[in-house]
Amino acid sequence: MEPSGALLALRAVQKSFGAVAALRDGRLDLYPGEAHALVGENGAGKSTLVRILAGVHPPDAGTMTLDGRPLVLTGPADARAAGIAVIYQEPTLFPDLSVAENIFIGRQPQRSWKRIDTAAMRRRADELFARLGVRLDPDRPARGLSIADQQLVEIAKALSFDARILVMDEPTAALSGVEVERLFAVTRSLRDAGAAVLFISHRFDEVFALCQRITVMRDGAWVSTDRTEETSVDGVVRRMVGREISALFPRVEHVVGDTAVDTAIEVRHLTSAGVFDDVSFTVRAGEIVALAGLVGAGRSEVVRAMFGVDRYDSGEVLVAGRRLPPGRPDAAIAAGLALVPEDRRQQGLVMDLSVERNATLVRRWKLSRFGLLGFGAERRSAQTWTQRLQVKAERLGNDVSTLSGGNQQKVVLAKWLATEPSVLIVDEPTRGIDVGTKAEVHRLLSEQAARGVAVLMVSSELPEVLGMADRVLVMHEGRLVGDIPRESADEESVMFAATGSTS
Amino acid sequence: MTAPTGVVHRFFVVRELGIGLALVLLVAVTAIVTPRFLSAQSIKDLLLGSTILAVLAVGQAIVVITRNVDLSVGSVLGLSAFATGTLFVNAPGTPIPVAILVGMALGAVCGLVNGVLIAAARVPALVVTLGTLYAFRGLDYTWATGRQINAADMPPAFLRMGTATVLGIPVLALFAVVVLVVAGYYLRTFRSGRELYAIGSEPAAARLSGIPVGKRVFTAFVVSGMLAGLAGVLHAARFGTIDANAGLGQELDVVAAVVVGGVAIFGGSGSVYGAALGAVLLTTIGAALPVLGVNPFWQRAAVGALILAAIALDKVLSARIAARLRVRRARRA
Amino acid sequence: MRRSAWDIAVVVALLLFVVVAGQTIDGFGTARFWRFVALEVVPVAVIALPLALVVITGEIDLSVASVVGLTCTVFGKLWAVGVTSLPLLIVACLVLGAVLGAVNGVFVTVFGLPSLAVTIGTLALYRGLAYVVLGDKAVADYPVSWTSNAIAPIPGLTIPWMVLVVLAVAVVLGVVLHATPIGRGLYAIGNNDEASAFAGIRVARTKFWLFVLTGAMSALAGVFWTFRFASARADNATGLELAVVAAVLLGGVSIFGGRGGLVGVLAAVVLLATMRNALQLADVPANTLTIVTGTLLIASVVGPNLVTLTRDGLRRRRTKALALKGASP
Amino acid sequence: EDGDSGSDGGGGETTNGIKSGLKIAFLPKQVNNPYFTSAGTGGKAAVGEFKGTYSETGPSEASPSAQVSYINTLSQQDTDVIVVSANDKDAICGALTEAKSGGTKVVTFDSDTKPECRDVFVNQATADGIAKSQIKLISEAVGAEGGKIAILSATANATNQNAWIEKMKTELAKPEYSKLQLVATVYGDDNDQKSFQEAQGLLAKYPDLKGIISPTTVGIAAAARYLQGSTYKGKVALTGLGTPNQMRAFVKDGTCKAFALWNPEELGYLAAYAAGALASGTITGKQGDKFTAGKLGEYTVGANGEVLLGDPTTFDASNIDKFNF
Numbered sequence A: 001m002e003p004s005g006a007l008l009a010l011r012a013v014q015k016s017f018g019a020v021a022a023l024r025d026g027r028l029d030l031y032p033g034e035a036h037a038l039v040g041e042n043g044a045g046k047s048t049l050v051r052i053l054a055g056v057h058p059p060d061a062g063t064m065t066l067d068g069r070p071l072v073l074t075g076p077a078d079a080r081a082a083g084i085a086v087i088y089q090e091p092t093l094f095p096d097l098s099v100a101e102n103i104f105i106g107r108q109p110q111r112s113w114k115r116i117d118t119a120a121m122r123r124r125a126d127e128l129f130a131r132l133g134v135r136l137d138p139d140r141p142a143r144g145l146s147i148a149d150q151q152l153v154e155i156a157k158a159l160s161f162d163a164r165i166l167v168m169d170e171p172t173a174a175l176s177g178v179e180v181e182r183l184f185a186v187t188r189s190l191r192d193a194g195a196a197v198l199f200i201s202h203r204f205d206e207v208f209a210l211c212q213r214i215t216v217m218r219d220g221a222w223v224s225t226d227r228t229e230e231t232s233v234d235g236v237v238r239r240m241v242g243r244e245i246s247a248l249f250p251r252v253e254h255v256v257g258d259t260a261v262d263t264a265i266e267v268r269h270l271t272s273a274g275v276f277d278d279v280s281f282t283v284r285a286g287e288i289v290a291l292a293g294l295v296g297a298g299r300s301e302v303v304r305a306m307f308g309v310d311r312y313d314s315g316e317v318l319v320a321g322r323r324l325p326p327g328r329p330d331a332a333i334a335a336g337l338a339l340v341p342e343d344r345r346q347q348g349l350v351m352d353l354s355v356e357r358n359a360t361l362v363r364r365w366k367l368s369r370f371g372l373l374g375f376g377a378e379r380r381s382a383q384t385w386t387q388r389l390q391v392k393a394e395r396l397g398n399d400v401s402t403l404s405g406g407n408q409q410k411v412v413l414a415k416w417l418a419t420e421p422s423v424l425i426v427d428e429p430t431r432g433i434d435v436g437t438k439a440e441v442h443r444l445l446s447e448q449a450a451r452g453v454a455v456l457m458v459s460s461e462l463p464e465v466l467g468m469a470d471r472v473l474v475m476h477e478g479r480l481v482g483d484i485p486r487e488s489a490d491e492e493s494v495m496f497a498a499t500g501s502t503s
Numbered sequence B: 001m002t003a004p005t006g007v008v009h010r011f012f013v014v015r016e017l018g019i020g021l022a023l024v025l026l027v028a029v030t031a032i033v034t035p036r037f038l039s040a041q042s043i044k045d046l047l048l049g050s051t052i053l054a055v056l057a058v059g060q061a062i063v064v065i066t067r068n069v070d071l072s073v074g075s076v077l078g079l080s081a082f083a084t085g086t087l088f089v090n091a092p093g094t095p096i097p098v099a100i101l102v103g104m105a106l107g108a109v110c111g112l113v114n115g116v117l118i119a120a121a122r123v124p125a126l127v128v129t130l131g132t133l134y135a136f137r138g139l140d141y142t143w144a145t146g147r148q149i150n151a152a153d154m155p156p157a158f159l160r161m162g163t164a165t166v167l168g169i170p171v172l173a174l175f176a177v178v179v180l181v182v183a184g185y186y187l188r189t190f191r192s193g194r195e196l197y198a199i200g201s202e203p204a205a206a207r208l209s210g211i212p213v214g215k216r217v218f219t220a221f222v223v224s225g226m227l228a229g230l231a232g233v234l235h236a237a238r239f240g241t242i243d244a245n246a247g248l249g250q251e252l253d254v255v256a257a258v259v260v261g262g263v264a265i266f267g268g269s270g271s272v273y274g275a276a277l278g279a280v281l282l283t284t285i286g287a288a289l290p291v292l293g294v295n296p297f298w299q300r301a302a303v304g305a306l307i308l309a310a311i312a313l314d315k316v317l318s319a320r321i322a323a324r325l326r327v328r329r330a331r332r333a
Numbered sequence C: 001m002r003r004s005a006w007d008i009a010v011v012v013a014l015l016l017f018v019v020v021a022g023q024t025i026d027g028f029g030t031a032r033f034w035r036f037v038a039l040e041v042v043p044v045a046v047i048a049l050p051l052a053l054v055v056i057t058g059e060i061d062l063s064v065a066s067v068v069g070l071t072c073t074v075f076g077k078l079w080a081v082g083v084t085s086l087p088l089l090i091v092a093c094l095v096l097g098a099v100l101g102a103v104n105g106v107f108v109t110v111f112g113l114p115s116l117a118v119t120i121g122t123l124a125l126y127r128g129l130a131y132v133v134l135g136d137k138a139v140a141d142y143p144v145s146w147t148s149n150a151i152a153p154i155p156g157l158t159i160p161w162m163v164l165v166v167l168a169v170a171v172v173l174g175v176v177l178h179a180t181p182i183g184r185g186l187y188a189i190g191n192n193d194e195a196s197a198f199a200g201i202r203v204a205r206t207k208f209w210l211f212v213l214t215g216a217m218s219a220l221a222g223v224f225w226t227f228r229f230a231s232a233r234a235d236n237a238t239g240l241e242l243a244v245v246a247a248v249l250l251g252g253v254s255i256f257g258g259r260g261g262l263v264g265v266l267a268a269v270v271l272l273a274t275m276r277n278a279l280q281l282a283d284v285p286a287n288t289l290t291i292v293t294g295t296l297l298i299a300s301v302v303g304p305n306l307v308t309l310t311r312d313g314l315r316r317r318r319t320k321a322l323a324l325k326g327a328s329p
Numbered sequence D: 001e002d003g004d005s006g007s008d009g010g011g012g013e014t015t016n017g018i019k020s021g022l023k024i025a026f027l028p029k030q031v032n033n034p035y036f037t038s039a040g041t042g043g044k045a046a047v048g049e050f051k052g053t054y055s056e057t058g059p060s061e062a063s064p065s066a067q068v069s070y071i072n073t074l075s076q077q078d079t080d081v082i083v084v085s086a087n088d089k090d091a092i093c094g095a096l097t098e099a100k101s102g103g104t105k106v107v108t109f110d111s112d113t114k115p116e117c118r119d120v121f122v123n124q125a126t127a128d129g130i131a132k133s134q135i136k137l138i139s140e141a142v143g144a145e146g147g148k149i150a151i152l153s154a155t156a157n158a159t160n161q162n163a164w165i166e167k168m169k170t171e172l173a174k175p176e177y178s179k180l181q182l183v184a185t186v187y188g189d190d191n192d193q194k195s196f197q198e199a200q201g202l203l204a205k206y207p208d209l210k211g212i213i214s215p216t217t218v219g220i221a222a223a224a225r226y227l228q229g230s231t232y233k234g235k236v237a238l239t240g241l242g243t244p245n246q247m248r249a250f251v252k253d254g255t256c257k258a259f260a261l262w263n264p265e266e267l268g269y270l271a272a273y274a275a276g277a278l279a280s281g282t283i284t285g286k287q288g289d290k291f292t293a294g295k296l297g298e299y300t301v302g303a304n305g306e307v308l309l310g311d312p313t314t315f316d317a318s319n320i321d322k323f324n325f
Ligand SMILES: Nc1ncnc2c1ncn2[C@@H]1O[C@H](COP(=O)(O)OP(=O)(O)OP(=O)(O)O)[C@@H](O)[C@H]1O
Pocket: A017, A018, A020, A021, A022, A023, A040, A041, A042, A043, A044, A045, A046, A047, A048, A049, A089, A392, A401, A402, A403, A404, A405, A406, A407, A432, A434
């Protein structure tokens, strides 16, 4: 690989956090007018590389060149000045500022005397949203935006830079098909206007649809870079994991419980004003039910209300025939419910606690003897489950915040599977998870169902929904609009219901 | 403008409106009971009484907006007031503007100490400023060693500034108004001002956005110190007698004023106007209670109860707005 | 890991100070000295220990000293109107303290208001109520047996027996915090209360009871205060909140919640009292003591941070040099 | 002219019957108060005269609990006499008793404790005397037609203040003061700012107020400052207890016609001599004991172990320039 012609080139970049070598040999060439994919398992070092490019982390060793000249970044401001715009894996918005200010913070359009030109700022934000084809009010505060909306604001922010290099770390993880298409259209036009794009995703269809080159990383080191047309999904996956991957979505055959006897959880007329309305459904033991819909349909709100984290105005939730008290997650857990939430950083994990404390947080009473917790009990229990899910962590005593995104998600799963729930609710369980682990998660869910657990899965990924579910419930604008059995569920029927098209 | 914009906009206005309303109500009730409460002298006293607290509150609000807090302001005020007095004792001919500048500079130096510790050594502001609260006060004590500076030691022109009025408005209050307007305008209309809000709203994101977080926080503390310094000079002019205890315990009043004024204690939202209104409200409560004939032993309790009422009211208002925001989803299919 | 390191650091600092002061200060370390130190430690420790738990969950209670003041005056008032049963008086005060704490708790957990703001409000409110109860009077005519028993030494020692109460509180709260599911929950809440709620932890309820506990313990300190000074006045323990908060922070509890331990807090309380008494013995003026307290507080947070920062800084500089060197050829 | 010089153990020569080399510690209510700084100056001079070791220590805020800690320290340092102005008449008793049991003598000055907790109290003036003079001054200042008056005190718990206020009320009940009507007592906490605001509050509440008595040095200065800068100057009379240096400007511009105070330096001076005499065994604190206090002359211990400094001085435009404290 010759750096010649490359707009940005990285060679032998290294970065360690304490004893963890997050990046051992980072290598990358970005060319103008080209979209470049970076793929690898969870924890391969992709986000670390991005943060080095963004000036967030100084590299321990290695070189970076921009236009052939050495590039030294002392902070994010330097990276911006060098024309590098970054969309981070986790949205980084200011909840108290307006959406428009979030986009333009530090670069607000100015009028005389360096005063901020609010009208121009609002106008430009509107233009950006129009380009992305979304309707967001530039004046509303960012607080309360759904993850998808947050991601869209991040994208708008990156676009507003007119950067020479656009780095996107899993921008599509929270987006639905339509929004992904808009994003790609915009990205392509940027690319064609001469920008270099670095695109990170675990979704290969997107990678192959958008990118001209694919770089694969494994264990913090560069493995290969190929032109897209010269490689295949299989080839990429093989290089990523270093072995063959069998079928995705492996459904373990299981018997769906008999309706009359085995209703594990029943939701009756659940309503929360302005959020969702009169939602009723049941999930039987041993059944996997998918809750599908467009982003913002209110699915997460429904499952949060079921679990008791959110309050609801009316309706009821019955587990094994017994009514759950509203607003009491502890009661829900005691009744056998588990919820793997949508936002792992805010809701799934306590980032400053260790992996083992996180993994055992829900079961701390069960693990205690006479009300006391021995260290051994927590560690042993955490070990069992983190090993089963192959969590890559230096030590179980390290803060969970030091794990890569995908590994964090595995810790959340481990935490809940360990409670051996009778009803398992998962909200976007494979968001940001690499192919290998994704297959593993799917296998686990099937396995749980086979053991008689009722699984309710919220997912925005249609293949996942269609591949996994025994039954597909579809939500549209806070209402349940479809209940499609596996046999008749296909892409068309689900999307039809989800977009609210009346038949 | 679109409908949601109206709601959002009202949301910001309403916070200050709530406090303003409480203030008007309080004044009205008191004036009905004792009409003299609205006499020129009494209004002048109210304005004068609010001035120092308002200046401190503006500085504090700037710091609190960045998700920090400055507990050392009372001690800085004490140091600066004593310095002003000492300056006049040792150099009787010092022009007033010079004295003001000296006081502000001294305050800025104290703020600089806070700022360096907080921004460079990256330690929590509450701990650092609790430490400098003690340290600065100790310096003040050591310096004063039980001395007192009396009205007779200060130039009459300086003391006149403490009581003089322009068109019925006390000169000191004009200082506060200027400080308020400048700070308010700056926070609203300049990039660095908005960045203070960003920092308070989400410090990690601020760093990722390339905002010079350390520099901005540092500046906020220097400004807060400088305003506390100015407040010290104003204190000297107004009270005429200065010992080492000037401003003792004032930090809690200031934080209370800021919080009552609707500045979120965890940063990111609120305005200096609100903070100043909070200061005026607290002062007015203090002045109105004796006028209303409240037993002096009940006054402190009443102040506490009113602080609680004010923050609870603010919460109710903002919760209502948030609910409205939720129902009118910003994004509709 | 870092937490226990800080605990140890404070303990080491305490021991070091004792050794150095023992060599250099006349009259330091006598039985009488430790008695006086212990008497000062008791009320601060009794409040600091539960307050540490509150701070670990990310909240704060600045009203503690006012709770002390109010319980003192209520104690005095009840005595003055003829309640002479000691157990009854003590129970009444503890209940009152719990109620005052519960008021804080309700404002914070039910209304969702920031505890810093709420307790600044109740700081004024409770102190004000203390004035309402006793006004400008002081009640001081308690039986001598009460007042002397409260500060009586452990038989054979000079140390007051109340120290045993403090130790008991420390052990109970320490075990709860460090070795029970409840403690795990407290740390989780302090770090991220939303994620804690998703894990089934009853965040609001937990915080509420911690405020109640802190209120009740402050009331206990108030009873002790009344006896030790044989005087119930509305201004008792004014300003004590800053001393208590200073001890909690010096003890290594993070003001942002989620970090800290009780060993450090207890060591910090003892360190502060020992130091103040020792320096007074060494004729260091009160004004200088004020400066020392402040500086110590700052040093306690700046010190550890400075070490990490300089280490990082050095590494960064080296890296930058490397990067430039690597790129130039 | 020494009384019955009792114990004479060890110490060398004596001055006025006082042993040399005594360790005498002044413990004011708080160290940052100019009034106590003056008292300390007097005390130091006296201790110097009888060749003792003078020290001054104390808390930076006027709280009884902080004072207790200093009493403990002083008793550990084997101080011969603690000369203390009590922040609370009961709260520091335990500590003083403990100190006395260790052989330390205790003199209180300015503000007393319960009599059993100390040996001698050096009183600046009797409560009666102060109350009489204050009421007389305000009555003269307000004039013949009388009117509403108010008191601006220090803290609500100050023992001496409350005693004086009680006596003033008794005094006001007398027929010759029937035209004066006490309408309010407010507390400035000996904090300049608070006192200032309290004065302001008084006038807002009672616009027809005719006079303010502020029997505390902080309060009177603050009230004077307020009146001077307001429209009430000259219309509302002011008197109280204050130091000449503080009040000079206000007496000259007519804000305050006259006020009173004892000389705090003399108070400290006398307290130090009482301490010396006590430690030397010249006096024991029982009624009738006599001792000589240097340039102030001879004093006799009265009932309850009290030594009275003398009548307060009244300061007005005619004499104020003769004083400097
Ligand atoms: N701040 C940190 N401290 C310690 N270790 C870290 C830190 N940040 C990342 N790591 C470690 O570095 C490795 C690489 O992480 P990184 O986030 O770059 O992975 P990734 O490729 O982006 O994975 P994913 O696809 O899951 O997002 C992981 O093992 C992670 O645990």
